[in-house]
Amino acid sequence: MNNECVIGIDIGGTNIRIGRTDENDQLVDFERVSSKETFKDGNISESLTEVLKNYLDKYCKNVQVKQIAIGIPATLSSDRKQILQVPNIKGMDGLFLGKELEENLGIPVVLEKDVNMLYYWDKYDKKLSDEGVGIGVYIGTGVGNAIFINGKPLAGKDGVAGELGHIPMIGGTSQCGCGNLGCSECYASGWKLVELKEEYYPDVDMNDLFVKKSNDTVLKNFVDNIACVACAEINILNPDSIIFGGGVINMKGFPKDYLEERLYVHARKPYPAESLEIQYSEDKVDNGVKGAIIFAKTLLEK
Ligand SMILES: [Zn+2]
Structure with a gap:
């Protein structure tokens, strides 16, 4: 792929992260810009076009960009052309963002849910087979979920499958x-953990919460809640592989052993309980961009 590249973008509530491939297909020219600053006037397409034009000017003058793939923290239509609903960024709901960027830049642009981009990276990183069913459970502020069947994300009729x-x-x-009322996220998410910390451990630093208190009933129940929610999906799909990730799972001292103990308790016996294979995703800032790049490259291979 000399003089050709793909660009991966990960849009989050705080940062927009961008990177591209070099001639060896490695991630280079990784950059972050503030989402709030970029999207402050609510003209999402125009603002993002500006950011991308600057990036292209800076890094891609002598390189042909074949494909851009963007991870969106939102629900998307089943054909992935329209953004349905974004909780954290104003002005995105209803947009046909890919088409608008494509017209502004003259480069093919595709969208996908951000958790699916994370899973594309994890699938590659863990060398998972595309055959069968793979799931990703990402406990961050909310509960992120990827369901992949034969290497492709399950979208569902309206695009909103996998709202674990x-x-x-x-x-x-x-x-x-x-x-x-009463969604699983109210019991097993990062925002719930913050509530628990404020109520029960106001004097403990959030970073030390599991280091100091993981044997407390309050936090053990919280970890059990995560296991319950994940087992709802595990018992339905009997997946070939299971990846856990996200900020909460990657907190210092998070009791992975106890999580696995509780997953076994809640999984149906003898299977899938006896065959559970749990892997963990490392929470790195460029995982979403690397996943988007992998997704973009699969489109070029067609
Ligand atoms: Zn809900």
Whole structure:
């Protein structure tokens, strides 16, 4: 691929991360710009076009960009052309962002859910086979979920398959950010962990929470909640591989052994309980960009 490259972009609530491939298909020219600053006037397509034009001017003057792939923290239509709903960035709902950028830049642009980009990277990093069913459970601020069947993300009729964070818990009454009551995210997410810390451990630094308190019942119950939610999916899909990741799972002292113990408890016996194969994703800033690049390259191979 001399003089050709693909660009991967990971849009988050805080940062937009961008990178491209070099002649050896390695990630280079990784940059971060502030999402708030970029999107402050609400003209998402124009602002992102500007950011990308600057990037292209800086790094791609003598390189042909074959494909751009963008990870979006949102629900997308099943054909991935329209952004349905974004919780953290104003002005994105309803946009046909790929088409608009394509027209502005003259380069093919595709969108995919950000968690699916993370899974593309993890699948590559862990050398997982494309055959069968693979799932990713990413406990960050919310509960992110990727379901891959034969190497491709499951989208569903409307594009919103894999909303593991919004499984209704029987008898649950907590208010979820999505508007419903009692979603799994109200019991097993990073924002729930922050609430627990404030209520039970106001004097403990968030970074030390699991180091100091992982044997407390409150946190053991929290980890059990994560296992319960994940097992809802594991018991339905009997996946070939399971990846856990996200900021909470990667916190110092997070009790992976206890999580696995509880996964075994909640998984159906003898299977899938006896055959669970759990792997962990390292939380690195460029995982989403690297995943987007891998996705972009699969499109060129067709
Ligand atoms: Zn919800």
